[in-house]
Amino acid sequence: xxxxxxxxxxxxxxxxxxxxxxxxxxxxxxxxxxxxxxxxxxxxxxxxxxxxxxxxxxxxxxxxxxxxxxxxxxxxxxxxxxxxxxxxxxxxxxxxxxxxxxxxxxxxxxxxxxxxxxxxxxxxxxxxxxxxxxxxxxxxxxxxxxxxxxxxxxxxxxxxxxxxxxxxxxxxxxxxxxxxxxxxxxxxxxxxxxxxxxxxxxxxxxxxxxxxxxxxxxxxxxxxxxxxxxxxxxxxxxxxxxxxxxxxxxxxxxxxxxxxxxxxxxxxxxxxxxxxxxxxxxxxxxxxxxxxxxxxxxxxxxxxxxxxxxxxxxxxxxxxxxxxxxxxxxxxxxxxxxxxxxxxx
Amino acid sequence: xxxxxxxxxxxxxxxxxxxxxxxxxxxxxxxxxxxxxxxxxxxxxxxxxxxxxxxxxxxxxxxxxxxxxxxxxxxxxxxxxxxxxxxxxxxxxxxxxxxxxxxxxxxxxxxxxxxxxxxxxxxxxxxxxxxxxxxxxxxxxxxxxxxxxxxxxxxxxxxxxxxxxxxxxxxxxxxxxxxxxxxxxxxxxxxxxxxxxxxxxxxxxxxxxxxxxxxxxxxxxxxxxxxxxxxxxxxxxxxxxxxxxxxxxxxxxxxxxxxxxxxxxxxxxxxxxxxxxxxxxxxxxxxxxxxxxxxxxxxxxxxxxxxxxxxxxxxxxxxxxxxxxxxxxxxxxxxxxxxxxxxxxxxxxxxxxxxxxxxxxxxxxxxxxxxxxxxxxxxxxxxxxxxxxxxxxxxxxxxxxxxxxxxxxxxxxxxxxxxxxxxxxxxxxxxxxxxxxxxxxxxxxxxxxxxxxxxxxxxxxxxxxxxxxxxxxxxxxxxxxxxxxxxxxxxxxxxxxxxxxx
Numbered sequence: 061x062x063x064x065x066x067x068x069x070x071x072x073x074x075x076x077x078x079x080x081x082x083x084x085x086x087x088x089x090x091x092x093x094x095x096x097x098x099x100x101x102x103x104x105x106x107x108x109x110x111x112x113x114x115x116x117x118x119x120x121x122x123x124x125x126x127x128x129x130x131x132x133x134x135x136x137x138x139x140x141x142x143x144x145x146x147x148x149x150x151x152x153x154x155x156x157x158x159x160x161x162x163x164x165x166x167x168x169x170x171x172x173x174x175x176x177x178x179x180x181x182x183x184x185x186x187x188x189x190x191x192x193x194x195x196x197x198x199x200x201x202x203x204x205x206x207x208x209x210x211x212x213x214x215x216x217x218x219x220x221x222x223x224x225x226x227x228x229x230x231x232x233x234x235x236x237x238x239x240x241x242x243x244x245x246x247x248x249x250x251x252x253x254x255x256x257x258x259x260x261x262x263x264x265x266x267x268x269x270x271x272x273x274x275x276x277x278x279x280x281x282x283x284x285x286x287x288x289x290x291x292x293x294x295x296x297x298x299x300x301x302x303x304x305x306x307x308x309x310x311x312x313x314x315x316x317x318x319x320x321x322x323x324x325x326x327x328x329x330x331x332x333x334x335x336x337x338x339x340x341x342x343x344x345x346x347x348x349x350x351x352x353x354x355x356x357x358x359x360x361x362x363x364x365x366x367x368x369x370x371x372x373x374x375x376x377x378x379x380x381x382x383x384x385x386x387x388x389x390x391x392x393x394x395x396x397x398x399x400x401x402x403x404x405x
Numbered sequence: 406x407x408x409x410x411x412x413x414x415x416x417x418x419x420x421x422x423x424x425x426x427x428x429x430x431x432x433x434x435x436x437x438x439x440x441x442x443x444x445x446x447x448x449x450x451x452x453x454x455x456x457x458x459x460x461x462x463x464x465x466x467x468x469x470x471x472x473x474x475x476x477x478x479x480x481x482x483x484x485x486x487x488x489x490x491x492x493x494x495x496x497x498x499x500x501x502x503x504x505x506x507x508x509x510x511x512x513x514x515x516x517x518x519x520x521x522x523x524x525x526x527x528x529x530x531x532x533x534x535x536x537x538x539x540x541x542x543x544x545x546x547x548x549x550x551x552x553x554x555x556x557x558x559x560x561x562x563x564x565x566x567x568x569x570x571x572x573x574x575x576x577x578x579x580x581x582x583x584x585x586x587x588x589x590x591x592x593x594x595x596x597x598x599x600x601x602x603x604x605x606x607x608x609x610x611x612x613x614x615x616x617x618x619x620x621x622x623x624x625x626x627x628x629x630x631x632x633x634x635x636x637x638x639x640x641x642x643x644x645x646x647x648x649x650x651x652x653x654x655x656x657x658x659x660x661x662x663x664x665x666x667x668x669x670x671x672x673x674x675x676x677x678x679x680x681x682x683x684x685x686x687x688x689x690x691x692x693x694x695x696x697x698x699x700x701x702x703x704x705x706x707x708x709x710x711x712x713x714x715x716x717x718x719x720x721x722x723x724x725x726x727x728x729x730x731x732x733x734x735x736x737x738x739x740x741x742x743x744x745x746x747x748x749x750x751x752x753x754x755x756x757x758x759x760x761x762x763x764x765x766x767x768x769x770x771x772x773x774x775x776x777x778x779x780x781x782x783x784x785x786x787x788x789x790x791x792x793x794x795x796x797x798x799x800x801x802x803x804x805x806x807x808x809x810x811x812x813x814x815x816x817x818x819x820x821x822x823x824x825x826x827x828x829x830x831x832x833x834x835x836x837x838x839x840x841x842x843x844x845x846x847x848x849x850x851x852x853x854x855x856x857x858x859x860x861x862x863x864x865x866x867x868x869x870x871x872x873x874x875x876x877x878x879x880x881x882x883x884x885x886x887x888x889x890x891x892x893x894x895x896x897x898x899x900x901x902x903x904x905x906x907x
Contacts, residue, residue, distance in 0.1 A: 124447065131740050134454075152451075154813045156606045157589070163603055191596040192606060239862055245594025267549070267858045268591050273730050280727070283548030283862060292743065296728050296750025373743070404593055 122161025185246035212334020241275030291374035415762030431471020439479020446476035462745035489620030501705030515783035525711035529718030585849025621826025666715025
């Protein structure tokens with residue numbers, strides 16, 4: 061009898077693990093997984109039953125107040141408060157390239173009252189850098205929803221007549237070394253540039269700096285040849301013609317720049333978009349809370365006012381969630397692992 | 406003349422009751438932010454940013470800009486009164502400001518700082534109006550090699566701050582430089598000297614070191630002297646104005662500081678420390694009695710304080726004309742512009758002149774408000790030095806700890822602050838000067854980063870530093886000044902142990 065029960069249990073665990081896909085077979089989560097299955101079965105009504113949230117929610121933003129990440133998080137916060145009916149407090153826990161905040165998030169109680177703002181590919185760099193000695197991985201978090209993505213731009217000086225199109229640029233860069241901007245080793249611009257070198261045989265070398273503003277200054281001053289930057293920071297300079305955009309990164313065009321192709325469609329490459337930001341909690345959250353929270357964030361994101369704000373910043377609302385989101389992150393992680401040798405790590 | 410007309414229109418906008426009110430709130434809050442160590446202008450601006458959603462764009466930016474330049478006034482106050490710089494720009498002010506306070510002349514120091522700040526701020530605004538659009542593109546010629554050269558020049562100027570013993574000064578400078586190594590290597594991403602501590606992977610926080618070395622060590626020092634020791638209570642306040650014979654040299658220092666701060670503010674990404682350092686060593690060098698410096702020379706407060714305010718005005722030029730933020734605070738300000746649907750850049754001058762000129766006009770008014778608030782208030786602030794130490798101590802202790810924590814909401818920084826407090830205490834005991842530690846720490850990371858960047862640009866060819874016109878000239882000046890001081894050191898005994906000069 062005992063044997064049969066054991067077998068049944070084993071089978072159940074196996075099935076559940078297959079359902080959740082993440083491969084977490086901790087006994088404690090067994091119950092929660094069952095709940096998830098029933099919740100999925102009975103539609104969205106199940107989430108209304110739980111008595112959550114009752115208190116203030118901490119929203120950890122691991123970068124400085126006023127930066128791009130912070131502004132995007134604060135743009136969401138008031139609408140999220142409206143949806144959840146409790147206060148959501150943005151807390152800038154900064155340092156360690158974001159890992160002071162993300163480390164705190166991974167260790168927080170998974171009760172849904174601590175959320176974090178996640179920035180990719182920065183998170184990968186943080187634990188893939190062997191000298192960082194981090195133990196966290198994607199498995200340390202419950203990824204709820206992808207907030208938005210920023211495809212990023214390959215930009216040169218407006219008066220640079222060596223290249224006017226992405227094809228000319230790539231051809232030139234295959235034959236000559238060019239200095240490119242970078243926000244530091246393993247930063248999103250560096251990652252993008254290394255992928256170009258890897259896939260299209262360009263010869264970019266990287267002037268590692270502190271980020272977008274520095275890259276633009278150096279580009280305009282003629283100290284570097286090409287900058288890999290985001291749209292919001294360079295919007296006005298593009299309009300005035302001081303900066304010329306050759307292509308967007310990733311597969312998609314920027315709706316604000318209809319004449320600019322994406323590098324992947326023009327060159328047949330498979331370069332990742334510049335960055336994406338999303339929301340996660342610590343691993344082990346109650347699936348009912350996860351569902352209610354995801355729905356709330358989704359509604360907040362779809363608020364037209366909020367949408368307009370994000371689009372004004374030149375970014376694209378995403379909304380990918382659950383399994384799909386995790387899978388996309390795993391793919392991005394694999395892409396970064398593929399070029400990690402080129403970082404010199 | 407067109408710009409004069411636009412400026413007048415700007416004043417019309419800025420002088421509306423509504424804008425005037427928010428301008429006053431901005432500068433007042435800015436001053437407060439400057440006074441509270443740890444809460445810097447970047448954080449202060451960011452805190453008020455969400456509150457401006459409901460305001461007119463121009464009103465919102467007038468208020469936020471007020472925080473930015475208001476904090477430059479406030480930062481001085483703690484430097485002078487309790488020897489604790491709230492931000493990098495006021496480290497230098499401690500050198501002579503605090504000795505002045507100990508002599509009972511805190512009022513005079515604060516007053517001259519307020520006057521200098523006003524003049525510097527106003528002059529650089531005038532510069533902003535006249536030269537802003539013209540120079541904007543020129544300053545972009547400052548790339549990594551030029552920054553590297555400037556930092557090297559800054560390091561050679563350190564000699565002026567080293568106090569009595571060159572060797573001890575060098576110990577302090579090298580200690581500061583090696584602290585800057587902690588964290589990620591800018592060229593390879595390799596994390597050095599972090600010993601597996603995540604908090605160290607991005608280096609040590611500047612404010613934690615500054616508050617520890619200057620503020621906490623001072624607290625320890627005073628405790629040692631005894632809480633009830635009569636000697637530890639400072640002398641009576643002797644007036645709120647500099648002495649008659651001090652006015653002329655002070656005004657000259659203010660004039661030089663204005664020019665210097667304005668020019669250096671134009672360079673995008675330059676540290677606010679460099680103008681104050683250069684101003685201080687320039688004043689010391691030009692003074693007929695350089696040995697007064699470090700013991701309460703009023704020019705030593707006037708020059709750097711003016712320079713940092715002039716710097717803060719002209720640092721807006723790259724923002725307004727190109728949309729490039731040159732410091733974290735300005736980055737927040739840029740965020741505010743964007744949030745209110747106005748993106749600074751080459752087109753903003755054309756598309757929205759009312760906003761630009763309204764803001765510039767409001768800054769004239771804001772600077773005037775700050776002068777009016779600060780000059781009479783200098784007396785009130787100065788009275789803090791009369792508070793018995795046993796009452797002041799717990800408050801200071803609380804302010805330094807809470808202030809350090811609030812920078813990044815991080816308890817680790819408090820630990821760093823306490824450790825550096827102890828280090829600072831022992832350094833003071835054995836006469837190792839503290840200013841070089843903090844200044845080389847700030848410059849060290851820029852030095853390393855720009856060196857690596859430049860060498861990447863040059864494909865490893867070091868000599869290109871000398872073939873680029875701007876970096877070549879700056880490096881030549883640095884080398885000449887170094888050789889000059891070596892020559893002077895060999896030749897004349899005058900430039901000896903007692904007073905190390907460039």
